[in-house]
Amino acid sequence: MQLKKTRGLALAQALTQASVALLGTVAPFTAAHAEDRGWQVDTAALFYQESDSRVMAAEPVVNMKKDYGDEKILNLKLVLDSLTGASPNGAPPANVSQTFTGPSGNKAYTAAPGTLPLDDEFKDTRAAISAGWQQPIAENLRLNVGGNFSKEYDFMSLGLNAALAKDINNKNTTLSAGLGLEFDSINPVGGAPEPLTALADQRKKDSDSRSQVDLLFGVTQVLGRHSLLQLNYGLSSSSGYHTDPYKVLTVLDSNNNLVASNTPGQYQYLFESRPDTRLRHSLYAGWKYIFTEDVIDLSLRFTSDDWGIQTNTLDAKYRWAATQDFYVEPHVRWYTQTEADFYRPYLREGQDVTLAGNAVTPLLTEASADSRLGAFDALTYGIKFGYALGRDSEVNLRVEQYTQTASNVSAPATGNLAGQEIVPDLSAMWVQIGYSFRW
């Protein structure tokens, strides 16, 4: 016989539809629940490396999910993050040697001429746990509540979240609304510097904090037998300490030269300062389409905040079910961002600061040279391989390459920064190995 056996998802769809047609009514799909099936465990280890001896990270993750039946599900997740390496401190490379006092106040480090100053007093381990509980509270209505906690050397975060999801239109449409609250406590090494004061003066206080409220509204719609569309709108409002306590800004005089400070051998740099509040809107659209066994996943995300930063992301993945057990999933992501209103790659006399001898007086209340707040484009491309070992278990490998290029930043034509690459390109690579199983 020439008929080919149907498998996998195509089989499930064919049988579900056939059953509906036979029984003359919509069979409400309640997943048939049998007894306690233990935990579904997903583990992964991520290894991340930036170019030019910058940051390296290793991150093991364990996620455990248990279905208690009746659509009651418990989720637990543990993440450990270990970072080492050196991170840019905000000052661009200069054609002279630059020396900085480290965050702890007693160590100094130097960047050779033409090299990007990197603060290497940067070894951090972070542990984060989160727990979530989901259950139905009425017909077609589900509640999700959860909490999360994370701790690293200089930062602690505590969060709570709750969300409701309602199915309508025979479960073809799901509406959801969620609320998140987070409280962060920042305890920087050496203390939190007073904003826009001189690095040389080391004026610091102990710690600070920040809180954030997030609202999320979403619609997920089944479009026919093969695809799904999801739309989300998010609003996020945070208030408190947003500044990066370790980052500084270079000061240039009217000749575009570095300015001497009170500390011999060190130039004048100011600690950065960011606003006390941030309000961010985000819009997300995601679309998944199934061709027999392959899946295409496209998404667009747009964000805009009151710091002046707007971002656009386009993400595309294609899962190719090469064999019954093995898949290959290429991935590409384009990202672009505009700069924050207070982003300054360096501070200029007359525009941003005034100078009187070695004393610097800022004319701004907020400024940051953190390239993550600047305008840039980024491209990620990668590939993932997965192999099914059994009914609920899989082993997978993901490799990705990231390149970030700053836009809109130029070096002054004269002075100590002339001819330098103010914000060098960043490239990074990561490898993630994962193993999922039922326990």
Next chain:
Amino acid sequence: MTGDLSLQRQAQQCSGRFTAMASSCEILLDHEDFAEAARQAEAAACEAWRIEQKFSRYREGNMLHAINNAGGKPVTVDEETARLLDFSVVLHGVSGGRFDITSGVLRRAWKFDGSDSLPDKETVSALLPLVGWQHVRWENPVLTLPAGMEIDFGGIGKEYAVDRVFMLLAGMTDAALLVNFGGDLRARGPRRDGSAWQVGIERPDAEKNAIETVSLVNGGLATSGDARRFLLRDGIRYGHILDPETGWPVQGGPRSATILAPDCVQAGMYATLALLAGADADILLREQAGIRAWLVW
């Protein structure tokens, strides 16, 4: 249509029992209203007997007899038969042709009585021209079977009846309920005390003969394959699932498959497909996320 129907009320539930489709059938209702239970059990039994008699091979004058004795002439079928035929077509397709409702004539050669009497190759081969859905003309609502060919819904009839009776009862009461026709069942829950229905799955292993208990809240359960219907010769077991292309039993597959799925019809279909898939049964079921399977090899 009547047969014996018995009714019982125990602590917390009412139950009705009757015989249909060569099985002991029971209806469990999670309420204590005896009068209501009587109405519901009666409705359930009547629907089961209606389906049994409409599609029974042993009765004359029913729809199935008309189809199987039309001598090659077209027959216009009713809406319910049309739905079952359409369903059979889908199964024929997804099983690569192995599920075939015209393969019933092969029972003239095979008697699965646990003995070692295999039929002659010639006897089986002589029947093969009468087997094969590709010879049938089905254009809803007209069915034309070549003379000598037969169809029967034995492979899906019981699961269909379970789901039909379930839906009928679900419309008559809001209580949790369980419909069980000889091990093919469908349930709705949880019960008022919050508990799930406890269902025992028989594992026909010669050594263990164990029963595994499963907690079922909503869904259907069906078993294909039967420890009792087989032939055994020279150490090789011949199960009663026949491959319509060869006329011989499917080899290398599980002896039985029990499936938990959203409804009994789907459960029955996965169970049948598992046995028809032979050695690939494991892989086939592994790909299905919404079901659970117990296979005995």
